[in-house]
Amino acid sequence: MSDRDVLEENAETDQAKFVLNAIRHPVIMIDDDDYIIFANWEAESFFGASGNYLSRHKIDSYIPFGSPLLALIEQVRERRAPVNEYRVDVSSPKLDGDRLVDIYVAPVTEQSGSIVILFQERSMADKIDRQLTHRAAARSVTGLASMLAHEIKNPLSGIRGAAQLLESSVNDEDRPLTRLIRDETDRIVSLVDRMEIFSDERPVDREAVNIHSVLDRVKAIALAGFAQNIKIKEQYDPSLPSVYANRDQLIQVFLNLIKNACEALGTQPGGEVLLTTAFRPGMRLSVPGSREKVSLPLEFCVQDNGPGVPSDILPHLFDPFITTKINGSGLGLALVAKIVGDHGGIVECDCHSNRTIFRILMPASSNPPTSTKEQSQ
Numbered sequence: 209m210s211d212r213d214v215l216e217e218n219a220e221t222d223q224a225k226f227v228l229n230a231i232r233h234p235v236i237m238i239d240d241d242d243y244i245i246f247a248n249w250e251a252e253s254f255f256g257a258s259g260n261y262l263s264r265h266k267i268d269s270y271i272p273f274g275s276p277l278l279a280l281i282e283q284v285r286e287r288r289a290p291v292n293e294y295r296v297d298v299s300s301p302k303l304d305g306d307r308l309v310d311i312y313v314a315p316v317t318e319q320s321g322s323i324v325i326l327f328q329e330r331s332m333a334d335k336i337d338r339q340l341t342h343r344a345a346a347r348s349v350t351g352l353a354s355m356l357a358h359e360i361k362n363p364l365s366g367i368r369g370a371a372q373l374l375e376s377s378v379n380d381e382d383r384p385l386t387r388l389i390r391d392e393t394d395r396i397v398s399l400v401d402r403m404e405i406f407s408d409e410r411p412v413d414r415e416a417v418n419i420h421s422v423l424d425r426v427k428a429i430a431l432a433g434f435a436q437n438i439k440i441k442e443q444y445d446p447s448l449p450s451v452y453a454n455r456d457q458l459i460q461v462f463l464n465l466i467k468n469a470c471e472a473l474g475t476q477p478g479g480e481v482l483l484t485t486a487f488r489p490g491m492r493l494s495v496p497g498s499r500e501k502v503s504l505p506l507e508f509c510v511q512d513n514g515p516g517v518p519s520d521i522l523p524h525l526f527d528p529f530i531t532t533k534i535n536g537s538g539l540g541l542a543l544v545a546k547i548v549g550d551h552g553g554i555v556e557c558d559c560h561s562n563r564t565i566f567r568i569l570m571p572a573s574s575n576p577p578t579s580t581k582e583q584s585q
Contacts, residue, residue, distance in 0.1 A: 229250075233328050235251055235325070244267060247262045275296070309327045417450055467540075482510075484511065505569075553571065555567070
């Protein structure tokens, strides 16, 4: 083989690596002895190890014993034909928790016994499905909010005015009833006002925001009020870039989430809330009102060690009027989903044994804040 042929072959190999590294799904290649001989960047993140480290291990070092993936590999070798398998559980301690994936397994014809495996995490597909559901639910409550504003608030104003007039003419024994009418009328108006937020379709005024300053502000508000007896811990990535968002709306989102976490903990001993920020390889989603697609690499979590969310409610947790609280309206998490969705982000809830995590994925800002004033807020 001439030097030119060697150079051309090396160039083709480099191009192939560039293409594989650009794929936003984990891709690995194993040889006939099941050793991992190639892993793209996404696979290194998926397995939590570098390509050099992975190359010293077999695939069964990371995949649990008896996994359907191992049977699929043998099937592809025998039939020399690719196969797809959906919703395969590859969870193991080395993969850091639960992993449910769709798998594409194909033979490498140029290398006998070698196999290429592409993983598509179900969590990504499920996040997109859930996000579309949350946005549809927000749109439905938008129409309801507009109707309530016009058809209910005006009559309520008349009822409240009549109750005030009656209060001055009734005896002391009946006066508490007129006050009850006023108080209940005010409560309904307050509920309608909260719902009117959903009908606000104006573009979100966004800028580069330091998420840690937002979380510090929310933590201070919480500790001064509803979280006085709750321990709130932090686990931040100090190198995290700014988030492209509306600061006031972010404060509202995290106040709702932390308040929910504290209410779930109640007075249980050892209850604590953990706030985390991290940089994750993000998926790409369309921003509402734009054809532009953005990456969502910023992950913000609010975690508590409370009793968790009932399994029958979990899939509908962000729908309007869904709540586990006796006196709850079921609008707090729906509002969180709307605000995050308006920012082009995703919000989800994971519930494990004695651990509930609300996870938000959002776009980074291309123009991080430069003023010291914003950083200190």
